Amino acid sequence: MLEKLKSLLGMQPSLYARVGGGAAMDAAVDIFYRKVLDDSCIRYLFEDVDMDQQRAKQKRFLSMVCGGPDKFTGLQMREAHAHLLALGLNDEHFDHIMEHLRTSLESCGVKPPDLTQILDVAESFREDVLGR
Template sequence: MEKEESLFDRIGGMEAVDIAVTIFYDKVLTDTSVNHFFESIDMDTQAGKLKAFLAYAFGAPLNYSGKNMKDAHASMKITEEHFNAIAGHLIDTLRDINVKQDQIDEVIEIALSTKNDIVNS
C-alpha cells in the first residue's frame, strides 16, 4: 500500500516553506495590529524557527526541537484578534504562492489546533 504524500510534500516542500515564510513576515511586519510583537526580535532567527515549525507541522520528515506553542507565546498577551490577523496573513501568503484551497484548509486546521495555546489575553 502506498503511503499518502504529506501536506509538506504537496505544497512544495522546503522551497515552498522558505518562500512562504518570507512573504508571510513581509505582510506581518507591515501590519500595525501585530508588528509590535516583533519589534525586538531577530527576524532571521524568527524566520528559521517558523520554517522549522511549519515544516514539522506539515509532515516533513524531521524533528521539531523548539519551544511548545504555549511556552513560546506565554508572555505576549495575544488576543483572538491578533491570532486572526496572523492567520489571515498566512492564508493570503499561501494564496500568493498558489497553494490549492484544500491544502490551505489543511494548513488552517493545523493553525487552529494551536489557537488555545497561543491566545492568552
C-alpha cells in the same frame, strides 16, 4: 525521487510534497513575515524579535505541520507566547496572523484542501498561544 515513486505506486504524496517542499516553506514564511511586519495591528509584537531566528523557527514549524523532514524543537506554544500576552496578544492579533498565513500560502500556490488542512492545524494552537 521518493515522491515520484510513491506516485507511481498509487500512493498519495505528503502534504509537504504537494505544497512544494522546502522551497515552498521558505517562500511562504518569507512572504508571511513581510505581511506581519507591514501590519500595524501586530508588528509591535515583533519589535524585539530576532527575525532571522524567528523565520527559521517558523519554517521548521510549518514543515513539521505539513509532514516534512524538519522537526520543530522550540518551546511549547504557551511558554513561547507567554511574554506576548503581557503586550496584549489577543484573538484579533491571532486572526491577523491567520489571515497573513492564508494569503502567504495562497500566493505560493497552495490550494484547497491542502490550504484548509494547514490552516486547521494552525488554528488548533489558538488556545495555547493565547494562554487559555
